[in-house]
């Protein structure tokens with residue numbers, strides 16, 4: 001009998017815990033600085049713009065623009081082999097930050113750079129929900 005190998009999990013710490021708590025509640029959030037109103041992702045112990053430590057995770061639209069994408073045919077982690085091929089995307093959020101995620105629910109031949117995308121949430125288990133993106137509409 002073969003033992004299943006778990007996928008790597010995000011390391012949840014005091015900086016990013018708000019993001020993962022919100023994701024579990026199906027809310028997409030970015031870190032916002034109370035001092036200068038900068039919004040950024042990923043989270044940082046201090047604001048990358050003004051170095052304030054006074055920050056919080058705020059829910060945003062989860063909408064963005066597809067800036068780039070790639071179709072992965074090789075499993076860099078053995079635990080992802082069953083998912084091949086899968087799509088990885090670069091999203092420019094409406095609120096400004098960029099992030100890398102998975103693009104789901106679409107075939108490669110239907111993908112257009114610049115398409116509107118929005119966040120969807122994939123529950124892994126009771127502790128972890130992963131935000132991913134789909135083409136809007």
Ligand SMILES: [Zn+2]
Nearest residue numbers: 033036047050
């Ligand atoms: Zn700031």
